[in-house]
Amino acid sequence: MPAAKMNKTKSKPVKKRKSKLIARGVSKVKKSVRAQAKRKDVVTDNLVSLQSFILEEERRYPSATGELSWIISAISLAAKIIAFKVRHVRLQGVIGQEGATNVQGEAQIRMDVISNEVIMRVLGSRSSIAVLGSEEDHEPTILRKGSEGGKYCVLFDPLDGSSNLDTAVGVGTIFTVLKNDPNIPGAMETVCQRGAEQIAAGYVLYGSSTVFMLTTGHGTHMFELDTSVGSFLLVKRDLQIPAANKVYSVNEANLEGFPKGYRDYVAWTHRNNYSSRYIGSMVADVHRTLVNGGVFLYPPTKKHPSGKLRLLYEANPMSFLIEQAGGKSTTGSQRTMNVVPKQLHERTPLVMGSPDEVDHVMRIAHGVKR
Ligand code: AHM
Ligand code: MG
Numbered sequence: 001m002p003a004a005k006m007n008k009t010k011s012k013p014v015k016k017r018k019s020k021l022i023a024r025g026v027s028k029v030k031k032s033v034r035a036q037a038k039r040k041d042v043v044t045d046n047l048v049s050l051q052s053f054i055l056e057e058e059r060r061y062p063s064a065t066g067e068l069s070w071i072i073s074a075i076s077l078a079a080k081i082i083a084f085k086v087r088h089v090r091l092q093g094v095i096g097q098e099g100a101t102n103v104q105g106e107a108q109i110r111m112d113v114i115s116n117e118v119i120m121r122v123l124g125s126r127s128s129i130a131v132l133g134s135e136e137d138h139e140p141t142i143l144r145k146g147s148e149g150g151k152y153c154v155l156f157d158p159l160d161g162s163s164n165l166d167t168a169v170g171v172g173t174i175f176t177v178l179k180n181d182p183n184i185p186g187a188m189e190t191v192c193q194r195g196a197e198q199i200a201a202g203y204v205l206y207g208s209s210t211v212f213m214l215t216t217g218h219g220t221h222m223f224e225l226d227t228s229v230g231s232f233l234l235v236k237r238d239l240q241i242p243a244a245n246k247v248y249s250v251n252e253a254n255l256e257g258f259p260k261g262y263r264d265y266v267a268w269t270h271r272n273n274y275s276s277r278y279i280g281s282m283v284a285d286v287h288r289t290l291v292n293g294g295v296f297l298y299p300p301t302k303k304h305p306s307g308k309l310r311l312l313y314e315a316n317p318m319s320f321l322i323e324q325a326g327g328k329s330t331t332g333s334q335r336t337m338n339v340v341p342k343q344l345h346e347r348t349p350l351v352m353g354s355p356d357e358v359d360h361v362m363r364i365a366h367g368v369k370r
Helices: 003-038 050-058 067-087 110-124 162-167 187-191 252-257 260-271 282-292 311-324 355-365
Strands: 097-101 107-109 129-134 152-160 171-179 200-206 210-215 220-226 231-236 247-249 295-298 328-330 350-353
Touching: 050 067, 050 210, 050 220, 050 231, 067 110, 067 152, 067 171, 067 200, 067 210, 067 220, 097 110, 107 110, 107 162, 110 129, 110 152, 110 162, 110 171, 129 187, 129 311, 152 162, 152 187, 152 311, 162 171, 171 282, 171 311, 200 282, 200 311, 210 282, 210 311, 220 311, 247 260, 247 282, 252 260, 260 355, 282 295, 282 311, 282 350, 295 355, 311 328, 311 350, 328 355, 350 355
Parallel strands: 129 152, 247 295
Antiparallel strands: 097 107, 152 171, 171 200, 200 210, 210 220, 220 231, 295 350, 328 350
């Protein structure tokens, strides 16, 4: 066979095979992009950072001064610093107890103190803040009074669930922003506002990824920290909690000490094919509940007859996020965000999550037969 002919006959099938392979490759890529787009947990929208998201929110209000945006931005800076420390607790030698107890009489973990300092430092310089209140401090800290300005108060739990740090379990920062009324003289009175008055609230979960959840009263939005660029990026706008899911989250070891109605509820879940999930770190338990549905509860116990969780900087911000995602939150006797607080560290019983699941708890806890 002449050489030219040989080449022709041999090269044709190679070219064809090549173009077939390319075509197959392209269609595979197209399919995978389509499949990704269908999966609701994959971001296919434009990339939006927390900073630009806040600016976009701010534009809803022509009279907005941008002060709230500065506060949220400062909290995100604190979150990045704390996230780094949480991920390196042993390497940085910050594991273990501080040796002191906080105002609640609980042993302070070193990271509680460090996280508190970080948040105090990033928020302390913001001229828009009048009062800061932390789980770790006895009294609210007054930064500005009366004519010195300060439009807002920020309350926070710097590192919730910190006793879990030893075992690398997810922990978190919870915060809420309230309006400051310069006419109210005492800091304690100023911060004692109903949850329904919150201007913004959120939490940061330092888990297998670092997640920032935020609400300013227009839905609940989820951001994830991209460590390569050092920014929280929007991964879910307007998160909706599933209406129901057969999962309850409670420290069942306290069962004997629960009021009868809550014992009945737990017994009811056992008869009705429910699953139990309890991490013992509120931010992680509530985050799972928000994303997957179910109910998270901390009822009154023998040890904590008024509940264990703190109303102002744990229950209220979480309730705001849950309600904005279509869920419910109650103290067992009223909407959590309607409680009029008496002091910064007040505790409350809490039931929150998917609306149908919260209804089940309340129906059984109040002995309503169906
Ligand atoms: P903390 O703020 O001192 O960390 O305590 C709050 C934590 C929550 O994260 C969690 O939901 C709860 O305490 C767990 O309590 P318990 O160990 O009694 O189940
Ligand atoms: Mg806490």
